[in-house]
Amino acid sequence: MTLTALAGTPLQVIQEAAEAAGLLFPLDLGARGTCQLGGLIATNAGGTQVIRFGMTRNLVLGLEAVLADGTVISSMNRMLKNNAGYDLKQLFIGTEGTLGVVTRAVLRLFPRLPSKCTALCTLASFADVVALLRQMQTKMGDSLSAYEVMWASYFDYVIEHVEKLRSPFERTFPLYALIETEGTDSADDTERFENALGSALESGVIQDAVIAQSEKDVQTFWAIRDGIAEITPGLMPYASLDVSMTVTDMPGFVEQIDKALAAQFDLITNLVFGHVGDNNLHLFITTGVESDIDQILDTVYKITGDYQGSVSAEHGIGTLKRAYLHYSRNDEELELMRRLKRTLDPNGILNGGRVIQI
């Protein structure tokens, strides 16, 4: 169950080709109509289903790439298992085009599962967010396909600012979790899902929950999660961050960020949400003043480094985050990256200035 595509193929075309064959290509993100396979591979794109399927790296079986000297590396493996020599495709996945240009790839497809359950839950504390994640993983097994958490800062802001969006809850809560599972049997899965949430409600791990009863409900829940796209114009100028850390570090991290920013700025908005099941938080921070952005970024990335987190969970480094890379990677790692770059692109002709400088 594989699909071979050229690097210029848009993600949506790949998704549709898989669907036409009765199968699933599980990578999905908002830019599906315009983003291309080559870029998805170069940035090791994440998206909303990483908790179940992994990032792009896990979905690429083989690829073809052109090196700086013009050599075509055709490594179009189609097998799940292949330990015949070095796994060369890893050189080109997530290296942002700096070691070679990906031209084609063999992608892994999956069975398309017929049943989906979606719920929006409210929680009193981050400890409950962790407890609920563990409970859902244990009770729903591998079928857990999304575990998206929104802090009240983000949830309330979206509800207030996006027209037509209403909260399904009568009051506000400190945290919200959007949970989704995908399975094989609709009746069975729904019962299991309801039981899991029911016992979380009884034990006080969640405060309230709304289970989607229709595709319209599903879309409404996701519209809240995806509402960021609608509110960013009104937030400008803002700092957009995409960081990762262990789940247990998250509440301390968010608290420390808020404290550090409050000490530096009088008026600050910090909207936090993320793919908590994948260790990934997104923060949108603004003081309303353009010239504050660099200071905000440096504050947050430094604290991210203190937590041994990553300054880029899924968006990559490019040129904008190169100055912060040292918060997440040590000198020896950076030198090894440079050594690889010098070996494969000695004249620096491939995507110069991105990730590292030689």
Place this chain on the structure above:
Amino acid sequence: MTLTALAGTPLQVIQEAAEAAGLLFPLDLGARGTCQLGGLIATNAGGTQVIRFGMTRNLVLGLEAVLADGTVISSMNRMLKNNAGYDLKQLFIGTEGTLGVVTRAVLRLFPRLPSKCTALCTLASFADVVALLRQMQTKMGDSLSAYEVMWASYFDYVIEHVEKLRSPFERTFPLYALIETEGTDSADDTERFENALGSALESGVIQDAVIAQSEKDVQTFWAIRDGIAEITPGLMPYASLDVSMTVTDMPGFVEQIDKALAAQFDLITNLVFGHVGDNNLHLFITTGVESDIDQILDTVYKITGDYQGSVSAEHGIGTLKRAYLHYSRNDEELELMRRLKRTLDPNGILNGGRVIQI
């Protein structure tokens, strides 16, 4: 849910530490008591649960390695998502210690699921093996944790030669599949598993099936699959092969191997089984004559190359398969491997002679 371990830690110690925390480290193979984490990472070990959890590469979040020049690369990432610069750990996973020596690693743990279903099925054709795999993937979703297929050559030989092993079937069949699922709810999962096999039986995709009713049944079914360890002494001298190819290519491949060997040797035993769900076949081939082995290996590896398969699915290349690597990797790939080796180990002091020669 991570665990940090030194490279010298035996797999079984890691499995037991995960279990003590109520979690699962899903890598498992026969040598669990003696094999060490460093070797598992260096060889990107596979095992019996790859269909659900991937190979060792998928289970390592971060690692520490020592380069040939003594530099310690500490890349002890603990997050599922981290796109902050090149993913350096890939240089040391599956490269057989030729680019650096792994000293520590951060491993990914999973929830331990309480329910397991196991069945042994008989099939009339390889087309049915493929159809059953697709049906089980669709009906059991991600819970499918093993899909092991035994050709009659292997199954009959094991039943005949391993004392105490009896076939649960009254007659022989062309193919046998050992299927296992792991889930969250024993009663539900069992019903779903029985229904899936029931409909496969009704539609003629399987000829017969025995569902394990006890842990003893489970052990018996796996003892047939693992019987190879007991029969190899009696097979000596033999060629042991570990190849991979697309599932649809498998029947043609096995047929062509049998034909090619029959044309060269009068008396030949070819026992075939494998992790079909992972594209991986194991072949044990003997004519009883030691000096025939090289010719057998060359015949099989050449045909593997013709099918664009891999001469090493999970066992690696080492020194023994170096001469056959070119059947699976082209000149440009081999030269790129050498370029990496020259960059990271210019004096050839790391595991010299393995995988490639500079």
